[in-house]
Amino acid sequence: MKEILSKKTAGFYFAAFAGLIAIVSIIRYVTWASAHNAMNTIIWGALILGLAIDIVLVFYDNDYLIIAATACYSVALFQLLADSVGSFVDLFQGIVMFGDSTQVGTIVSISSLIGVSILASIIASFMKRVPDVGA
């Protein structure tokens, strides 16, 4: 592993950071969603797929994979927000009807984590993750 890491550049670390944050996102989402009848296969599936891609990237660098990781995290983020529209409506209307406004804080914090993964993935996409051969 030490050998692998020694051959990486900044882009790699952004991708790895995206994966690490994704682990936290998965744990937080699954813990929260299972307790609030909010589990959505698309969300946790996309997160796990994104994480898996980031893990593959540790051993095998590929431009298409980092794009796919970004897409996976994006699907998870927007699906979570789409699923939570009712809670936001309740929050802004000051009522208890469509969702659970008390969960908005948690939803936003999980969304923020996923957003960090997306941002890190996009940055990693623009950067080299391994040194140029011969450099």
Place this chain on the structure above:
Amino acid sequence: MKKNKLWTGLASVFSFLLCFAIIGTNCAMSYAGTINGALGITTSKLVSTGDEEAADTEYYKSGYGELNGENLKKLIADTHEQTVTEEEEGAVLLKNDNSALPLSSDKLSVTLFGHATAQPLFRNSSAGSGASTTEEGVGLYQALKDAGFEINDTLFNAYVESPTKRSTAGFNFATKETTTWAFGEEDITFYTDELKASWQDDYHDVAIVMLARQGGEGSELFMEDPEEGISQLALHQKEKDMLQMIQDSGRFEKTIVLINSGNPMELGWLDEYGVDACLWIGCPGEKGFEGVANILTGEANPSGRLTETYAANSMSAPACVNNSYSNQTWTNLDEVLANTGDLDKEASYYAVQAEGIYIGYKYYETRYEDLVLGRYHADGSAGSSTGNAWNYTKEVIYPFGYGLSYTTFDQTLDGVEVGEDTITATVTVTNTGNAAGKSAAQIYAQTPYGEYEQENQVEKSAIQLLDFGKTGLLQPGESETLTVECDKYLLASYDYVGAKGYIMSGGEYYISVGDNAHDALNNVLAAKDAQGMVDLSGAAAAGNTQKTYTWEEKFDAEKYSTSEAGVKVTNQFEDADLNHWIDGAVTYLSRSGWQETYPVAVEVTMTEEMMEIYNGELYQKPEDAPSVSDFTQGDNQGISLVTMHGVDYNDTQWETFLNQLTIEEMASLIADSFGTKEIVSIDKPAVAVGDGPDGIGGMVSAFDEAKYGFTAPTNCYTSESILASTYNKELIERRGELLGEEGLFLGIMELWGPGGDLHRTPFGGRNFEYFSEDANMNYLCEIPYITAMQSKGVNAGAKHIAGNDQENNREGVACFFNEQAFREGSLRGFEAAVTEADGHALMQGFNRLGLIGCSSSAALNNQVIRNEWGFTGHIETDATAGATEGYKAHYTTNLTAGTDSYCLDFSGTSARVITEAITSTDDGYLLGSLRTAAKNILYVTANSNVMNGYSADSKVVSVTPWWQPVMYGAIALFAVLDLLSIFKLTRIIMKDKKQSSEEEVTAA
């Protein structure tokens, strides 16, 4: 940067944007109705054939004439004036020692105390108009300024700038706390020496203290709040400290307290803090504080009377024993949840309404009579706030019907005529004081409570409101004779044990006029030659026999055994009585033994038999169900919806009309998203509905600028409890009329309102938008309100039928009750909406009637509402929000149980589920139910103002909202850019590979 990294990065960015566009579009399409409403987009338009002008297509006319900007301005001005008048006549003067009010014009230099003065409670969080939160809202400060008051700005500005805020039942995004509840009053340390100096030399004519209590939809007021662990309706330490500071300062000539709350505060402390006058102002809405200012200055003379009891201790109401904060979970909860597909939160709680009919004054006054008469153990300690023998004056501060004026009145009961169906009371009211004012004549009744009633558990309130009237403005010395025609039906009692129907008890009946319920009861007791009556202060009271009328009735179980619709009225809710399932599980409060039957918390273990019902999915396709092919659908005969305007509900033409529609078209109607989509085949336009009741909210809550040349929010009227407290049917009717006019200018088909539920306890989060603790008051208020609104072609949808009397756990809470309490209580307010006012819509409650949700109750929807009451219109759920699971998702069960439409089903889930169920199982029975629902919805639509401008030849065409092609365009754009980026990346990679290969070959 290398080119391949640039394209990789861009592909990532475009992938992100593409995901946003696809999922965002999908989400937006689910909420299309909401977005269209918010953007003011109508998805259909009328293609004129020219015949509209030739024919008279103005089926509902505005009293303002043409619907244009000039007339809209007149309407808006009238709605503002109405709100001020409602407040002037609905605010209740509770205390006015030494004529502290009105204030003289040279004594208007005041200091405002209490954080609520800077954060006035216009209304609680709920549906309805939000105008009070816009610049249109006039708070106390502005209203007093406009009325000529000089206000201590130093203290007021300190309140404004203070970080202290009363919570509004929303989530605190900043703190991420699960509840943002905050009491919202300043600590005594807030009042620095500098602030105290501000009223030493000036602004000390009057200390005006405003105290607020706020609940809202989904937010009950606390029985033990986080502030001090006491009733939210009690005076709290911060308020005590503030009042003590005011009193100790010795600077103020007068202290006036304003109660800015939709719920009754516990006010036994007014004397303790030297309060000279106290005025309950409820939730005044957008302009109502101007009315408050007018009362303070004497510009208006208060004439409001309470529609609920102000108890010394709110917890002393027997309903509080099994209230929302004391709802229990099934003792075998795990087993219950394992046996139901409903969500845990909506299947866990139950409420045993062991108080029976004894809600509000019906409890306090009835126990008082039995205390005076020394019977039924009324003096027991059960339910006593002191822990000692129950004592009326220790329990009640201000009774139902109470209110003071700046003048005095004398009321005489001139005569009573008891007819077959009506009782006519004639009351002469004379202004015996020195100021002009209005007075409400409150007509009360007592019916017999004898052996039959005790044997058959027919409970009787010792006094009950029968009807009321109000004088015009009487000058000093002036008199007016009011003739109040009362509905004799309201004297009947529902006997769920013996006759299993309504009975007229045999024995002595009393009619009494009184200044309030307690006063009227004392008059009745005087007529009974009783001794030992007391007034509100505990002093001996004699009662006035001249204000009573007595007659005899024979026992009669036939008179009201059949409804006016010709249907036998008999038990329908036996399974909502817990004793039906578990023998002796609950003892209902009975005046035959106050001490023995006072409610206790009831623990319930759900039986297997109960669980079968509780599971909720009750519908199964009947074996003899017809086939879908037995019905004709999609057979377009060219009959447009407008031609069904005025066609009788039972006319066979409706069947031919329905044959034109496809299953999908009919199903689209049941998914209500504050309106329904257009159906071009029958020239039905897309229609919008409003959500009340204190004003028109929902998707259409502002007037169309393009149509009227300006925009303005719909009016926020006073809380419904203030409106009822006016005891003025003309004002109530005017409210309905103005809402109807606003609806006409907005072009909405119906408005969800008025609220008809009970103030079962003082803590109800939505008590402010329901009329009263008294079902008869609800009954009486709904009639003029709904009749007037519907005269403008805006259908009235009273909500939420029935038993929806708590906000905590409201979704799915299992309410157990006996049928007398239910029919004479929860149902009664809605009964008049149908039987007397011909209301065309009803919205159900979230609760269950026993084990069965309101939406799944055929007994409620089909038997009582439609058959007994003769309802023609549509019945809608409360917000299902497109539920795909839980008890809200029992679509087939609900449809076949008489529910027509699904509230706020933006995603059209109900339509999809029903269509799938019909077509996949060839279920003609379900199709028949869908046809009935479609008919009910279309009947209401056809008979509404949205048909104005349509003739038989009018054509409706669909309009695609502009945002939809924009969203699809965004998907296409991002997809193209994403693919282009990937294509470019691929080319570079291929090129690099090729180059590498060539280099390797060259190197080799």
